[in-house]
Amino acid sequence: MDGLIKICGISTPETLDVALSAGADFIGFARFPKSPRHVGLDQARALSRQAAGRAQRVVLLVDADDAAIAEAVEAIDPEFLQLHGHETEDRIREIRDRFGRQIIKALGIAEEADLAGIASYGALSDLLLLDAKPPRTSGALPGGNGLPFDWRLLTKLDPDTAFMLSGGLTSDNVAEAIRLTGAKAVDVSSGVESAPGIKDPARIEAFIKAARAAYAAKGQ
Numbered sequence: 001m002d003g004l005i006k007i008c009g010i011s012t013p014e015t016l017d018v019a020l021s022a023g024a025d026f027i028g029f030a031r032f033p034k035s036p037r038h039v040g041l042d043q044a045r046a047l048s049r050q051a052a053g054r055a056q057r058v059v060l061l062v063d064a065d066d067a068a069i070a071e072a073v074e075a076i077d078p079e080f081l082q083l084h085g086h087e088t089e090d091r092i093r094e095i096r097d098r099f100g101r102q103i104i105k106a107l108g109i110a111e112e113a114d115l116a117g118i119a120s121y122g123a124l125s126d127l128l129l130l131d132a133k134p135p136r137t138s139g140a141l142p143g144g145n146g147l148p149f150d151w152r153l154l155t156k157l158d159p160d161t162a163f164m165l166s167g168g169l170t171s172d173n174v175a176e177a178i179r180l181t182g183a184k185a186v187d188v189s190s191g192v193e194s195a196p197g198i199k200d201p202a203r204i205e206a207f208i209k210a211a212r213a214a215y216a217a218k219g220q
């Protein structure tokens with residue numbers, strides 16, 4: 001896992017094309033109706049076909065039941081399921097075994113104590129996503145809030161810990177985030193948007209260019 005970039009919350013063929021052409025490694029499709037990035041099944045099916053073979057397709061789910069996972073898997077045929085809720089270790093095992101897809105488990109980080117979950121969730125995940133904890137305000141989304149956490153917390157981790165970093169990343173701060181945390185994969189949503197749910201082609205290209213340059217500077 002080296003030098004990877006995920007663009008999350010893609011919902012149009014035009015912005016998908018920009019992300020793929022700019023070299024995104026992962027494309028995330030949100031299946032969470034409260035999200036401004038939520039995609040319907042038919043829309044997701046078409047976008048997934050467009051991305052097939054060009055990037056890893058990720059379905060983002062929040063505490064989804066089996067029926068919701070099954071319909072997303074049927075429509076999108078994703079390589080990865082991203083679990084962005086309060087899924088327990090047992091539930092993650094069950095989802096992995098039942099649906100046979102690679103797992104990205106998101107873990108919210110706000111303070112040092114939150115790092116405790118990294119070992120156990122990391123062992124159950126193909127990729128562990130370290131994201132900012134959502135704000136406590138009512139109606140806040142579980143992710144995609146454009147808020148960074150204190151990246152210095154991650155400097156306490158064993159340097160061999162593999163994780164994907166997200167939360168408030170932009171083309172302006174992604175190089176510093178990679179340099180400081182040693183992240184070998186980064187994920188962005190709000191930072192490549194002009195408004196919630198509206199992806200901006202120029203920001204997608206700028207983000208991918210900045211992340212690639214930062215990885216290259218580290219020889220990745």
Ligand SMILES: O=C(O)c1ccccc1NCC(=O)[C@H](O)[C@H](O)COP(=O)(O)O
Nearest residue numbers: 008035143144145146167168188189190
């Ligand atoms: O993006 C959403 O709308 C969303 C909704 C519910 C749960 C997770 C969500 N996004 C997860 C992601 O993978 C985002 O890329 C990640 O949280 C970073 O978001 P941002 O800080 O906006 O870049």
